[in-house]
Amino acid sequence: MKKIIPILICLSCLGGTLRAQTAPEKEQPGDSVKKNGFFRRIYRYFEGANEDKTLTKKIDFSVIGGPHYSSDTKLGLGLVAAGLYRIDRNDLSIPPSNVSLFGDITTTGFYLLGVRGNNLFQGAKYRIDYTAYFFSFPGAFWGIGYENGAHAESASYKRLQNQVKADFLYRVGANMYLGGGASFNFIWGKDLSKPEYLNGQASKYINTGLGISFIYDSRDVITNAHRGAYAKIEQRFFPGFLGNKGAFYKTELFGDIYHEVWKGGVLAYDLHMEFNAGKVPWTMLALLGGSYRMRGYYEGQYRDKNMIETQLELRQKIYNRHGVAFWVGAGNVFPSFGGFRFRHTLPNYGLGYRWEFKNRVNVRLDYGFGKGQNAFIFNINEAF
Numbered sequence: 001m002k003k004i005i006p007i008l009i010c011l012s013c014l015g016g017t018l019r020a021q022t023a024p025e026k027e028q029p030g031d032s033v034k035k036n037g038f039f040r041r042i043y044r045y046f047e048g049a050n051e052d053k054t055l056t057k058k059i060d061f062s063v064i065g066g067p068h069y070s071s072d073t074k075l076g077l078g079l080v081a082a083g084l085y086r087i088d089r090n091d092l093s094i095p096p097s098n099v100s101l102f103g104d105i106t107t108t109g110f111y112l113l114g115v116r117g118n119n120l121f122q123g124a125k126y127r128i129d130y131t132a133y134f135f136s137f138p139g140a141f142w143g144i145g146y147e148n149g150a151h152a153e154s155a156s157y158k159r160l161q162n163q164v165k166a167d168f169l170y171r172v173g174a175n176m177y178l179g180g181g182a183s184f185n186f187i188w189g190k191d192l193s194k195p196e197y198l199n200g201q202a203s204k205y206i207n208t209g210l211g212i213s214f215i216y217d218s219r220d221v222i223t224n225a226h227r228g229a230y231a232k233i234e235q236r237f238f239p240g241f242l243g244n245k246g247a248f249y250k251t252e253l254f255g256d257i258y259h260e261v262w263k264g265g266v267l268a269y270d271l272h273m274e275f276n277a278g279k280v281p282w283t284m285l286a287l288l289g290g291s292y293r294m295r296g297y298y299e300g301q302y303r304d305k306n307m308i309e310t311q312l313e314l315r316q317k318i319y320n321r322h323g324v325a326f327w328v329g330a331g332n333v334f335p336s337f338g339g340f341r342f343r344h345t346l347p348n349y350g351l352g353y354r355w356e357f358k359n360r361v362n363v364r365l366d367y368g369f370g371k372g373q374n375a376f377i378f379n380i381n382e383a384f
Contacts, residue, residue, distance in 0.1 A: 050321055052084075052359040054096045059085040062358055076106030080380040082223075082361045088122045095120065095221050098361070100380050102133075110137050118222050127177060130166040137161075141189065142301050143197040144282060146333055146344045149302035155194035162186040167213050167234075177215040183236065184208050187283035198282060205281045207244050211236035219258065223381045224360040226266050230256040238284075246279030256384050264317035269310075270329075270384040276305045286333060289370070292383045294331045294348045296368025296375050302346065304333035311348065313383070323354035323362070346371050
C-alpha cells in the first residue's frame, strides 16, 4: 500500500536525549533513582514481552510503536499491538488464539486503523478468522491490466477504504474446517486526476459478499509457523440483491508449507491464486503487491481480474530474539486464462530483519525489490 522506512522508538534512549536537552543545572537527590526506575520498567517490559504468558494471563498483550518516513506519505507515527490468549489453557496441542491491532497517521493526511485475528474455541472445534480496517491514502492509479501497470503514467487520487471480513468455521476432521463468512468493502477513488483510467466505471463502490471456505491447517503456531501446512479454498459471491452494482464472484486459493531445515532455520513456501468473474468493479480486482506478497511492488499498480503469485522464504534465527529472512517470488496478473502471458510474469526478491516482539510473534522490517521499484515494509507477524 505504501513505502515505509520505520524507526522504532527506543524509550530508554529517547529519555536519555530528553534529559540531555532539559537537564537542570543541579540534580535533586532521588532524581536518578526515579529515572532509573522508570526506564528500568520500560526495559523489563520489552525484555519479557516474548515470554509465553498465555497460561497465566487471560490475554498476553503488548504494544510497540515509533516514527517512520515514507516517500508517499512523509513523516508519520505508527503503532502495532499483539495479543495472544487461550480459550482452553489445559490443551496445549492447540495453538494460541491471536489478535493484532495496527494504526498509523502521517503529515500528508494518511491514516489507518485496523484489527485482525484468529480465535480458536475450546477443543478447536470452531474458529473465527477476521479482519477489519479503514484508511485514507493519497495514492496512485495506473489503470487496469498489465500493460497499463507497466507503461501508463500514474494518476493521483485519494483512496478511501473500509473493509470488514469474517469467517466462521467448523472442524470437520483432523486439522480440517468448513464454514461460511461475509465481507463488506467500501472503496472511493476520490479526485482521480485521470478519470478515463476507470473505463467508464464509477469512482465509488460498496460491495457486500457471502462465501464458503474450506481450510486445512496443521501449523504449529499460526502467527509464525515452523512446521506444518495451511491450505484454503474460498468462494465469495457478490449478488445484485445485496446491493452490488452488477453480480460477480471471487475464487481464492492459498497454500503454505513450512519445514525446519536446520537449527533456527525455517523454509516457507506460499502460493496464492485469485480469480474473478462477472461484472467486477475496478475496486475489487486482484491487486499485486503490498505487505504480504510481492513485497516491493506498489499495491495496485498491477491489477486485473486474475492473479497468480508465489514466494519461497528462508527464515533464520540469528541470536536471542533477532533473526533475518530472505525470499524470492514471482507474480502475474491477467484478464482471462486465454489472456495469460508468461512474459508478463514479474520477479520479486528481498531480505528482512525479524525481532521477536512476543512469543512466536515477530515485528518484521522487509526490503523488497521488484521490476523497476523497491520498498521498505514494517509490519507485525510473518508475511504468511
